[in-house]
Amino acid sequence: MKKLQLKNDSVENRFSVQTKCIDAIIIKDGFSGFEINHKPFKGACCGCTSKTCASYSEEEIYSEIFSAFPKNPSKRVCPTDAITFKNGYAYIDSNLCIKCGLCVHRCPYAAIQFSLENNTCSINTARNSIFIKQSEIEQTKDILDLKTKPRKILIDNIPFTFADTLSKKLETYSNRYPDLSEIVVRNTLLNLGICCNTNAAGNNHNRIEFFAECEDYFIIGESQISNADTLSVTRRILDDLAVLISRYQFEKDKLIPLAVVNGFPNKRTDFYEVIEDINNVIKVQVVTLSYHALFVLNLFKPHISVRHFKSFVINRTKDSLLSPMKRIIEKLEDIDENTNGIHYTPIK
Numbered sequence: 001m002k003k004l005q006l007k008n009d010s011v012e013n014r015f016s017v018q019t020k021c022i023d024a025i026i027i028k029d030g031f032s033g034f035e036i037n038h039k040p041f042k043g044a045c046c047g048c049t050s051k052t053c054a055s056y057s058e059e060e061i062y063s064e065i066f067s068a069f070p071k072n073p074s075k076r077v078c079p080t081d082a083i084t085f086k087n088g089y090a091y092i093d094s095n096l097c098i099k100c101g102l103c104v105h106r107c108p109y110a111a112i113q114f115s116l117e118n119n120t121c122s123i124n125t126a127r128n129s130i131f132i133k134q135s136e137i138e139q140t141k142d143i144l145d146l147k148t149k150p151r152k153i154l155i156d157n158i159p160f161t162f163a164d165t166l167s168k169k170l171e172t173y174s175n176r177y178p179d180l181s182e183i184v185v186r187n188t189l190l191n192l193g194i195c196c197n198t199n200a201a202g203n204n205h206n207r208i209e210f211f212a213e214c215e216d217y218f219i220i221g222e223s224q225i226s227n228a229d230t231l232s233v234t235r236r237i238l239d240d241l242a243v244l245i246s247r248y249q250f251e252k253d254k255l256i257p258l259a260v261v262n263g264f265p266n267k268r269t270d271f272y273e274v275i276e277d278i279n280n281v282i283k284v285q286v287v288t289l290s291y292h293a294l295f296v297l298n299l300f301k302p303h304i305s306v307r308h309f310k311s312f313v314i315n316r317t318k319d320s321l322l323s324p325m326k327r328i329i330e331k332l333e334d335i336d337e338n339t340n341g342i343h344y345t346p347i348k
């Protein structure tokens with residue numbers, strides 16, 4: 001087997017190791033890398049041929065069930081195209097980067113360094129850690145090996161201001177990237193192992209914004225970055241359900257309608273009324289996630305099942321995702337509910 005080479009003159013880094021020697025991939029604030037014999041080594045970009053940091057493969061976004069639905073052909077990982085390449089090595093344009101974290105788990109060599117504390121995301125190009133310079137076939141095998149390594153997510157603090165920052169960045173960039181919201185939702189679900197596609201721009205035949213397969217259920221839904229138009233989300237979901245059930249004969253019991261919003265609406269608004277109406281009339285429960293909840297799910301990369309998904313229920317009396325999120329990510333300690341339920345307090 002080819003060796004992973006640590007390219008550095010220091011004694012510590014004059015070290016070569018086979019992928020089987022890597023015990024775990026570590027992700028913590030400002031540090032991504034490998035654990036070898038209980039010692040952490042920062043990952044670095046090796047200019048790999050797969051470039052999984054930049055795009056999903058056709059297989060990752062292929063959906064048999066929804067193959068007839070026109071879909072957004074973009075396979076980009078980064079919603080704002082902040083990742084570029086020079087001589088094959090990846091770089092992140094910090095002006096474009098919205099710190100969504102979607103790229104972080106995509107690099108098999110843990111080269112992407114993401115810090116919530118410092119609000120930064122960059123590629124380690126120092127090449128002073130483990131990196132691989134091999135043929136495509138050898139890289140593919142190493143990537144497969146690396147995928148089997150356990151992940152240690154050691155994020156122990158989500159700064160209180162982070163949700164605000166993310167929320168504002170999404171709003172700032174939504175005009176510049178018209179499909180920003182769909183890409184964030186799609187990529188989060190893809191990163192969680194749920195095959196998701198988004199609608200093609202301008203497709204008026206059916207307007208379902210995103211559709212995904214999870215076990216033998218279908219997650220369909222709508223999202224809205226601007227808080228000014230959150231109410232339209234549930235109305236569009238009602239429209240989606242009508243189209244899928246009446247035109248395409250989907251079984252309603254197999255549908256999980258998902259509303260993604262930037263902040264939970266005021267309890268007196270129609271948002272909750274439409275959710276209640278849908279449940280009362282056709283007995284389908286709409287579930288709701290905030291972009292920040294999606295961000296946290298992506299960061300901790302938990303195993304998520306239909307049972308988990310169905311528990312993201314908010315209504316007039318319950319507008320917190322604390323319990324379902326804690327069931328999925330045990331490390332979460334608390335959520336501040338003063339600001340629309342989207343702030344998480346630091347975790348231990």
Ligand code: SF4
Pocket residue numbers: 044045046047048049050051052053054088089090106107108109110111112123
């Ligand atoms: S950042 Fe990672 S996935 Fe992207 S080119 Fe470098 S090694 Fe490959």
Ligand code: SF4
Pocket residue numbers: 077078079080081082083092096097098099100101102103104121
């Ligand atoms: S953190 Fe998000 S915006 Fe920044 S480079 Fe990664 S995917 Fe792009």
